[in-house]
Amino acid sequence: MGKRIQPATAAAAAPASFGERLASLRKAAGFTQVELAAELGISQRMVAYYESPAATPPANLLPQIAAALGVSIDELFGVGAPKRRLAKQEGDSRLRRRLLAIEKLDVADKRQVLQLLDAFIERGQLKRKAESRT
Template sequence: MPTLAFVNWPPHLGTTSMGKRIQSSEPAGNDFGERLAALRKAAGFTQVELAAELGISQRMVAYYESPQAAPPANLLPAIATALGVSIDELFGRGSKRRLVKQDGDSRLRRRLLAIEKLDPAEKRQVLQLIDAFIERGQLKRKVERSAA
């Protein structure tokens, strides 16, 4: 019986003759699940948040982060987009720089990306609200400085 091959499947994971995925004895540092968990954490997602972003359950995210499995190929682009990495980086073939937590609030960064996707009228309203809060904060600091 022929062995099924998975396109872009991590090389440290093999397949059985029925196409089922199996784990090799490759060191855990090359494990797709560990890399996925590290990228998720670096992007500031919990498993629940990433699951919601992808439209899957938290249990599936946990499963994909385990040594036993990896997500199906049709889910890879969505995962890469949500985490802000390329598909190559998901498989450890790209830049390692993203594994280091970036400065700033990742939740804020995700919200800004969501604002970018709003229609122009909604985006304008959100930006006006943000501008009002920023201006309020600046005025508050000015008053505090002048009182001191």
């Protein structure tokens, strides 16, 4: 008698636990554990704990996690069809997250950061202009 072959299902391919799904979604979004922790205002150890097989985050943290990863809460739990993600944008996602954090600063701090960025941009433009003349 031959072995029975189990049909492959979509559920078999999906990560089995909440933690595995969270880790997979985090990596797909381009976050390290440290970066996701900073985004959520928790420690990296808590992110690692939530990615373990037997843990789930508290309910009040789920909307923040879903928003940070660009998914629905249903997708975090593997229920229903995945929400269609926006195409990954070109460029450095770490830089993009930092720029979003700058937007949340108060007006005076934001002004200082922008002045510093303007100085670096101007210096770079002057360098390129000088190099093109030589």
